Amino acid sequence: MQQADSGQEEGGRRERKRLQLLDRLAETAWALFAAEGFAAVTMERIAAEADVSKVTLYKHFPAKEALLRHIFHAELRAAWPAIQPELARAAPGRARLARFLELQAAWCESRRDFLLPYVRYRLADQRLPAEGRERSGMDRIFGELIAQGQAAGDFRADLPAEWLAMHLQFAHLATMLRCLADPGLSLAQEFARMLDLICGGLERRP
Template structure:
């Protein structure tokens, strides 16, 4: 599966923007790409807002107009990755799959994106865990909870299952797996396989049938 450009915002179903909005989005994209490049090259902590402004060739105030704090780039990074995966799944009409397969496709695409951008993921995910609100941000668990809710509407998931709790459990599993993965080399740690395996345990349970 071809992974979209890591710096590009998804265009699927994007509204038509006016000239001012286009220029603002272009400036935001330019700052984002400059920041991620610096984070990967020299580390998150070592990168300053002044360096980001210089790399993007804009005034320092322009950076703060788009990202009031450096941690805002971490939040943007996570949001763009989720949006790219959602765009891929939308193009494949993954919403028509059984809910278990939807969840597997979602986590596998997220894993494949991490594998394809390992250096970036290593720096940005670690920084998100240390300086951001990685485990407190409900964005990923909300996306996963929506899939669980759809499964309940279809009768594929038991009605007593709390979608929010299921989403939180799946998101925590995802983040903990990626954080372990970025500290190991790929060969002994198959991230896509590990995530899908954990999902199957959650979906199917660990106990044998009575």
């Protein structure tokens, strides 16, 4: 039993060190991206700045875009609990979902120069989550916000929140891609229009 506990402790220590390394590599890459631009920074430069071998860097991150993914997903995980008081001030349902999209649009605008390579990299990864594809967590966030709206009677409850979240996530992605292709579009305005379409549907209004 003591050997098993020791093995688990050692495994946990190795995993913590691995995660710390991933964070350090990603933070080093982000500092370079922010200072010099994404296209100008090479993987070799990142490895040198982080003081690791190219083999070590490529072992954990096969491309620069994978470093962006690690950074953005970590930011989303950290932001979700932090914005709960702000979201709680909006009524559950459409108002709360709209407020989240406003906050997310502001974050996207601050990362706009880096979003297109990130999204392209995510779309190129055809693996299922069970096969190792990393999830952003947006599906869980949308599902939670929709479930809150269902519980409050603001959203229809005859369909699972996870199913509705999937369709919202596809609409959200399509809107983001359209905005990234046209710098003149406002993400906040386009997200609001997207939400209006999702909530109101395609039927003609009187």
